[in-house]
Amino acid sequence: MTWTNSKDSALRERAMAVIPNGMYGHQSVMLMPDDYPQFFERAEGAYLWDVDGNRYVDFMCGYGPNLFGYAHPEIDAAYVARLRQGDTMTGPGEAMVELAEAMTRQVSHADWAMFCKNGTDATTMALMIARNFTQKKTIVLARGAYHGAAPWCTPLKNGVTPADRANQVFYDYNDVESLEAAVREAGSDLAGIFASPIKHDTFIDQEAPTPEYARRARELCDEQGALLIIDDVRAGFRLARDCSWSLVGVKPDLSSWGKAIANGHPISALLGADIARFAAATIYATGSFWFSAAPMAASLATLKLIADSDYLERTIALGERLRTGLTEVSGRHGLGLRQTGPAQMPLIMIDEDPTGAKGYFWNNALLKRGVYFHPWHNMFMNTAMTDGDIDHALQAADDAFKLLKAAGPLEPVAKLEFMHAMVG
């Protein structure tokens, strides 16, 4: 079938009339290569169909939620069964207790759980609990890390006041001296240290945490009586069947979760250690749908797969097949690729591409060949992908490299320049 986008274009035009700028947030395709569709019709397993019927092997996985394949039969059946019995009721169902038990069993640092809807809910609760626990205000955060879209953390500062960003000190991820300096600057007012499980910032190479950095963050919190917070919203259960920092042997006091914990059903969570239990019990946190039973039932089904299946080894193997193949294919064309991050959460950038134009060209060509890659955000593998899907992506990458070489020098991407100017 020939790639077309007439329905997507028509919908974009309608969207422009009734949605500010036609779209917002991370789903905006304004900053993507030109042909990326904005609206999708169907999703199943590893595949996504846009409204024009073009099929993609989707390496974005809904920006993380799809871990076991879209429309997973058992997980969705658990959701629907519970929906029929009662979902958003005047109080929670039994599933809330079962899910708190399952999460605290699965995540070794956690003694208790609270459930919410957005990743931002969980990180904001962590912030409040750290301040309530210490009765101090200053939070130390890694420069450039994403912790959500509330005024205290959103990457764009439009509509944000200086007071919203008060009591924050920044450090460079993996830089022990920088972390120590930030903690010194916080002085006697340190409430907590936030860390992403890995450095998974957009546009730049990903980094695993060094054990020295992770251990030092733990020590500094212990020395100061502050709380260590791991924001596992994006990477949770993708790197380990436990909190991601279990891989470096460091236990946080709090960890935030979301995205994949119910394979796409709307639920996020904050997990904590006993030390923070009273502080957690005495903040006010709630939302209209936080106690809905159906997403909790779906999350229980997801956690069962996390505990009992080889999903982790499977997504790593798929990611390694992709990584090895891309190294081989790009090498054949004499093009360098920087493939960073864990194999199952890869970020793929083309070398010698300061403006991003090569990446945009290459990704756009992949898209036309049924492969949905992202030019500057880490991607995700899911267990519904087959070796054949990876090989299809490698073939498409090969074709796209050929086109890229044939294209010669490329103009800078105006929308990328605009975005970088805006984020500053």
Add this chain to the structure above:
Amino acid sequence: MTWTNSKDSALRERAMAVIPNGMYGHQSVMLMPDDYPQFFERAEGAYLWDVDGNRYVDFMCGYGPNLFGYAHPEIDAAYVARLRQGDTMTGPGEAMVELAEAMTRQVSHADWAMFCKNGTDATTMALMIARNFTQKKTIVLARGAYHGAAPWCTPLKNGVTPADRANQVFYDYNDVESLEAAVREAGSDLAGIFASPIKHDTFIDQEAPTPEYARRARELCDEQGALLIIDDVRAGFRLARDCSWSLVGVKPDLSSWGKAIANGHPISALLGADIARFAAATIYATGSFWFSAAPMAASLATLKLIADSDYLERTIALGERLRTGLTEVSGRHGLGLRQTGPAQMPLIMIDEDPTGAKGYFWNNALLKRGVYFHPWHNMFMNTAMTDGDIDHALQAADDAFKLLKAAGPLEPVAKLEFMHAMVG
């Protein structure tokens, strides 16, 4: 069947181990009369069953979401059909555009829509958009009004810093002079005025907005170039088939929605007028599940019922039957009731009950008779309720009044005193 609570008690004990204080937020039953169950098993139409199998006519409606009855066949079918096709995908479905079109058609002040998950998401976006639009900081809010559970607005201040509450000035609802004084205090820094559609604060009598107050709020925003924001999360579509302030002939610039707009499925919304479109397009706002297609499909089905059915007249008639009946029954026992708020969102308080003890006793007795009332939060009617359900509630109220009169003087409610001390 005899009322029992052994399963609920057992679950509460398990919850205490893995959830801070066993529960959090508005679903906490810590502050409810002693016998109120915490965990529910089933919900259908007007009824709710707790985990011990006790059935209630539920006048809380999930704290608002249940407008057309729990487990509504058409609305839930729309959800499930869309879930099977693809829910949380890498981008939104066509339903997002359709829903934005439907919402802006239904709500007369709105030219555009953004969708989110919590009511707090929508009120926080409104806050940011007002500040982005005006490039000013100060927000004027009614004292005691609830606008969500983020650090800038949560009713408890644990974990909240003074900076989180910077740039806020308070006024008394319906008091024009107080509003004018607050706007004067904001001076040249006024970004926006927040107003609840009605005064629906907990613990106190509800009030409709006076036309003078509503019009003055609009005028002051116009004079200052600030935005008027109606927080219709709780009352939206329960008072009118339009924004609630259409009843007083005042159009806000922004309105926040949630709760009932998908009859319990997880979606909230911010609607806005053209004037705020660019400011809305240039804030960063997003969440993991904000673009999920299934809740949007459910909301479209709900909006169809809102536009085409007599749901509004039906819930008003049910509310009036309850109100008239309760006046009659309480009068017969020589007890005064204050029934405030619109009939379809009633708050019911017993006269001469300064400690709340009478209300707790009476509500607890209603509960044991299969009627779920709330002692200090407004309640809600839904279209699945029958005249028979109302009459059942009236009979239970009659019995509960008898018991209350027979009980003699009551001890103050310790947990209520504690809560009032905490909120301050």
